[in-house]
Amino acid sequence: MDLHAIAFWSFSALAVISAFGVVFAKNIVYNILSLIAALIAVSGLFFNLGAELLGALQILIYAVAIVVFYVLVISTVPEYKGQSVDPKYMLISIPTGFAIFLELSYVSIYGAWASSTGIFTPEVMQDVGNIKAVSSMLFTKYLFPFEVASLILLVAMIGAILLGRKEQVMEENQ
Amino acid sequence: MKELILISIGIGIKSLIFIIGMFLLAAYLTLIERKFAGHVQQRPGPLHVGFHGLLQPIADALKVLTKEDIVPNFVDKYLFYLASLMAFVPAIMILAVIPFGEPINIFGYEIKPYISDVNVGLILALAFGSISIYGVIFAGWASNSKYPMIGGLRKAAVLIGYEVALGFALVGPIMLAGTFSLREIVEAQQGFFGAFIWYQPLAFIVFLFSILAETGRTPFDVQEAEAELVAGYNTEYSGMKFGLFPLAEWYIATFVLSAIAVILFFGGWNGPHIFGPISPYIWFLAKLFLVFMFLLWVHWTLPRYRVDQITEIAWKVMLPLTFINIFITAIIVIIKG
Numbered sequence A: 001m002d003l004h005a006i007a008f009w010s011f012s013a014l015a016v017i018s019a020f021g022v023v024f025a026k027n028i029v030y031n032i033l034s035l036i037a038a039l040i041a042v043s044g045l046f047f048n049l050g051a052e053l054l055g056a057l058q059i060l061i062y063a064v065a066i067v068v069f070y071v072l073v074i075s076t077v078p079e080y081k082g083q084s085v086d087p088k089y090m091l092i093s094i095p096t097g098f099a100i101f102l103e104l105s106y107v108s109i110y111g112a113w114a115s116s117t118g119i120f121t122p123e124v125m126q127d128v129g130n131i132k133a134v135s136s137m138l139f140t141k142y143l144f145p146f147e148v149a150s151l152i153l154l155v156a157m158i159g160a161i162l163l164g165r166k167e168q169v170m171e172e173n174q
Numbered sequence B: 001m002k003e004l005i006l007i008s009i010g011i012g013i014k015s016l017i018f019i020i021g022m023f024l025l026a027a028y029l030t031l032i033e034r035k036f037a038g039h040v041q042q043r044p045g046p047l048h049v050g051f052h053g054l055l056q057p058i059a060d061a062l063k064v065l066t067k068e069d070i071v072p073n074f075v076d077k078y079l080f081y082l083a084s085l086m087a088f089v090p091a092i093m094i095l096a097v098i099p100f101g102e103p104i105n106i107f108g109y110e111i112k113p114y115i116s117d118v119n120v121g122l123i124l125a126l127a128f129g130s131i132s133i134y135g136v137i138f139a140g141w142a143s144n145s146k147y148p149m150i151g152g153l154r155k156a157a158v159l160i161g162y163e164v165a166l167g168f169a170l171v172g173p174i175m176l177a178g179t180f181s182l183r184e185i186v187e188a189q190q191g192f193f194g195a196f197i198w199y200q201p202l203a204f205i206v207f208l209f210s211i212l213a214e215t216g217r218t219p220f221d222v223q224e225a226e227a228e229l230v231a232g233y234n235t236e237y238s239g240m241k242f243g244l245f246p247l248a249e250w251y252i253a254t255f256v257l258s259a260i261a262v263i264l265f266f267g268g269w270n271g272p273h274i275f276g277p278i279s280p281y282i283w284f285l286a287k288l289f290l291v292f293m294f295l296l297w298v299h300w301t302l303p304r305y306r307v308d309q310i311t312e313i314a315w316k317v318m319l320p321l322t323f324i325n326i327f328i329t330a331i332i333v334i335i336k337g
Helices: A003-024 A028-049 A052-074 A079-083 A087-112 A122-128 A130-138 A143-173 B002-040 B056-066 B077-097 B121-131 B133-142 B146-169 B171-177 B182-187 B201-214 B239-265 B276-301 B307-336
Strands: B104-106 B109-111
Touching: A003 A028, A028 A052, A028 B077, A028 B133, A052 A130, A052 B121, A052 B133, A052 B146, A122 A130, B002 B056, B002 B077, B002 B239, B002 B276, B056 B239, B077 B121, B077 B133, B077 B239, B121 B133, B121 B146, B121 B182, B121 B239, B133 B146, B133 B239, B146 B171, B146 B201, B146 B307, B171 B182, B171 B201, B171 B307, B182 B239, B201 B239, B201 B276, B201 B307, B239 B276
Parallel strands: none
Antiparallel strands: B104 B109
């Protein structure tokens, strides 16, 4: 057992246990707490693989910047509403969840694993470092998808502002 | 296996030294703050325990540790205990990526005055710093009480705004240095006029505001505004659980963020070698102390902003300023090659 194997197994175990917590915890604040734990454990896995940039961004963007909004909303939900479980939603959620599981396993077996060899060998990574490798790919080969993604985010932002404004105007009229 | 044990022991000892040192330092930073605050407000500050209050931190620590630990009836016990640690642990984790000087040789061993030198050190420091807001939000929620809840939500609103501004403010110095590693950023600033404060004054101003907001110091201390919210998010806490919050926020986080400010803008441990071999450490600590005292000075001089004004400054003033800074810096970097 070397250090990498120990780190891999402990972070994976933490990630899986916290993922169970996200699904099965009764209190919604505990759900969100387990989600944070799972995201941080996954970032530990990235560090273990030598992808420091991904690991650091995983903590900064997923575990903090995005989840903090969930926490803001969920911590203001009254406790009795968070605890109610309505079995009729399971009719939709269980088939949907199973379909997503099948799709993910298909993609990871035939898509991601088949093309797991990138153009950067470990020696090149040692030489140029994470950040330069990621940014050189992002701004050459993947420039168009990157720009499209930023356009979608811009549209979402404008839409959110529009929705927020409308409510305010209605409140003032009343 | 042998290598693994050696690495673990080395990192363990180093981390212990950093953590214990930080605890002692934070204890004495409380004394410095109270003395300073006293003299700002024309009163002597702590005087009676030891010479001019020198033993006051020890008396305070004993008092906080031996106090009866009251947990109110209707709190969520698990989260209530966890929240105080969630605020404290990430703040101290930032120490793992902060370099305090260059490697030195003692008795043939190379001793590095930092725990790790990953090449994304700056992003990691930012990430750990922002995790600690969960401590405040969950403390507010777990207390199951009005004022802590309001305090926690206010802190979240302030931090969401200033995290963004802080992140963009750091882009300027990173572009000039061409690296994310804190050690290499220091090496990029040689000489008195090499310090990035001369080239990045806008970024420094935004960074200063963000430190104040992130550590909850006075112009921005809405999360515990004692005139409105009793004591904010830590109203229901007592004993050492209460002590951990200000220790983490006011002292360790402020200290660590001042260290990052020194590294980014004031040339880190660079300085004339007038104290012999230990001069890098003396320069670093002297600069750090000056930044820390500046923050204390702001804290004990200014009144508090309203919470909507604070978020308005973050989004409408600080964020555009950082964009202007990035734009100008990018043009200059391209022109100079």
